Amino acid sequence: MPQILGLFKTPELAADAAQALKNAGFDPHKGDYDILTGCPYPEEVFGEHVAPHRLFLFPIIGAICGFVAGLLITGGMQVTYPMITGGKPILSLPPMVIITYEGTMLGAIIFTILGTLFESRLPNLEGGVYDPRITTDGFIGVVAQGPAERVAEAESIFQKVGAEDVVREAAAAGRTS
Amino acid sequence: MRRRRSFPLIHTGRPWRIAYWVFPYDFNHQIFPNPRSPLVWDPSAIFTYLTGSALFVIVALIPDFAAIRDRSTGTRKLIYGALAMGWRGTPRQWKMQTIVGVLLSALILPVFVSVHSIVSWDFAVSLVPIWHATVFAPYFVIGAVHSGVSAVLTLMAIMRKFFGWKNQLRPEHFDAIGRLLIAVACAWLYFFMLDVFYAIYAAEPAELTVMELRFFSWPWGALFWVVLITSFIIPIPLWLKRSNRRNITLMFWSSILVNIGMWSERFWLIVPGLQRKEEFTYMWNVYNPNLVEIGLVVGSVAMVGLFLLLFSKVCPPIPLWEIKEGQKFTAEIPLGRMRVPAIVKE
Structure with missing residues (x-):
């Protein structure tokens, strides 16, 4: 779908552009427009919509996987190679706790990273319209997407609100990759 | 931590035998994986950390990486572009970035505690005199904090001096770390x-x-008095x-003293536990x-410096985006549709 990027000097102008897009029928819930910034801003400063995420589930699932793996490795080792000492149980619990704990934490950490990438939609192989001035000069980008006529409408909105520059997709292709 | 990172193989004694512990390798010689051995606990903890x-x-x-990608050209742009994975800086990506910082800090802290506890158990589960005190785990953890935070202080002072980071590493940071170290050092003395x-x-x-x-x-x-x-x-x-x-100079030299003392x-x-009395002489x-x-x-010690310099050469040791964020929100400001409480820095 064609995209267009408006670059704004201040957060106020970017918020105005986002509001104007909303008034013109661009729906943030459907991803019709989005904001690009070089540093984090407090939520909803631009009146944007961030879809719900499930990042908190990932460490829990990872921890369960790591716990089971740790239990199977330590239990399996001792059952496969039993070390019978003075009638004591074959499964020695204290070392199992240690390795299972490390497995649990490792699983939680790895899944948290994977979850972050997944929820951030990274790696972003599609690229999308982008301009390096967002990080180099502190511009705030407002990206609109839709059919060609809607993109043209967004462009006129950006010009009207006071965009410093407007970047079309063809001119910016592949800049993020 | 960096020294530990660079030394997991040496730490294990005879590293070519790792395969014996990790994989069931040589059954004929009665070699088998044994999770009861601290030599298995230790690599598992270090690997996790x-x-x-x-x-x-x-x-x-x-x-x-995205910021560097946007400023570079040629091969460098390709490499940092691949590392940035197509980052664009959408509100969702920033939100995930903020949450993952909190989540991973919360997850890595217990791993830090477990790593130093397990290292202490390498000694404490043996029967060597003076090695098997039950207090070893928290004692090692607090010792690691004392020496680790002091080493951070040393490196901060060096970076401030040689990289010219006077605006980023300010006296109030040294002040805050100094206050933390007072509490840590008292706890360390208690366990000692x-x-x-x-x-x-x-x-x-x-x-x-x-x-x-x-x-x-x-x-x-x-040596006791030196410590x-x-x-x-x-x-x-x-x-x-x-x-x-x-006083940065004073903090630098006092942190060097702590590094020497903790080593x-x-x-x-x-080492004194390794002494053996020869019965007849x-x-x-x-x-x-x-x-x-x-x-x-x-x-x-040299490798710590080398890795730090190499890392500083290819990655920003202080996150650029956090500095930008700090500069943006220095007071309460009208932002977009709202007045936002700014991040107040000490």
Whole structure:
């Protein structure tokens, strides 16, 4: 779908552009427009919509996987190679706790990273319209997407609100990759 | 931590035998994986810590990789572009970045505690005198915090001086770390004394004998005073005064003292237990490091510097996006549709 990027000097102008897009029928819930910034801003400063995420589930699932793996490795080792000492149980619990704990934490950490990438939609192989001035000069980008006529409408909105520059997709292709 | 990261193989003794512990390798020689051995606990903890820390650094650097990508050209742009993975800086991506910082900090902290506890158990599950105090785990953890945070202080002072980061590493940061170290050093001294008192209360002859050697015989008695003076007696009274905590030169040299003291403390804690009495001559057989061992220690210190310099060369040691964020929100400001409470920096 064609995209267009408006670059704004201040957060106020970017918020105005986002509001104007909303008034013109661009729906943030459907991803019709989005904001690009070089540093984090407090939520909803631009009146944007961030879809719900499930990042908190990932460490829990990872921890369960790591716990089971740790239990199977330590239990399996001792059952496969039993070390019978003075009638004591074959499964020695204290070392199992240690390795299972490390497995649990490792699983939680790895899944948290994977979850972050997944929820951030990274790696972003599609690229999308982008301009390096967002990080180099502190511009705030407002990206609109839709059919060609809607993109043209967004462009006129950006010009009207006071965009410093407007970047079309063809001119910016592949800049993020 | 970096030294530990660079040394997991050496740490395991004979690294070519790792395969024996990890994989069921050589059944004919009765070699089998045994999770009851601390030699299995230790690599599992270090691997978790190493993986977690490395992933944390990489994921936190993604926005900075994107910033470098946007400023570079040619091969460098390709490499940083691949590392940035197509980051664009959408509100969703920033939100995930903020949450993952909190989540991973919360997950890595217990791993840090477990790693140092498990390292202490490498010693504590043995029967060597003075190695098997039950207090070893928290004692090692607090010792790691004391030496680790002091090493951070040393590096901060060096970076501030040589990289010119006067605006990023300010006296208030040194002040805050100094205050933290006062509490940490007091806790360390508490565990240090507990370790000694446990030996006295238990009154095992072997333990008392080695303890006596540690305090009253050359060179261990002298080393004890080095540990106590450099890790506590000199730095703590200095750090109690606010103007001292904000004096970068003083903080640098006092943190160097703590580094020396804490390294000596580990030597003093571990090595005297390796002494053996020769029954008929009434002589003590004392450990003397050979040239290879001295080389390993010197090399490990050099490697810390090397890795730090290499990292600083290719990645920003202070996240650029956090600096930008701090600059944006220095006061309460009207932003977009709202007035936002700004991030107040000390």
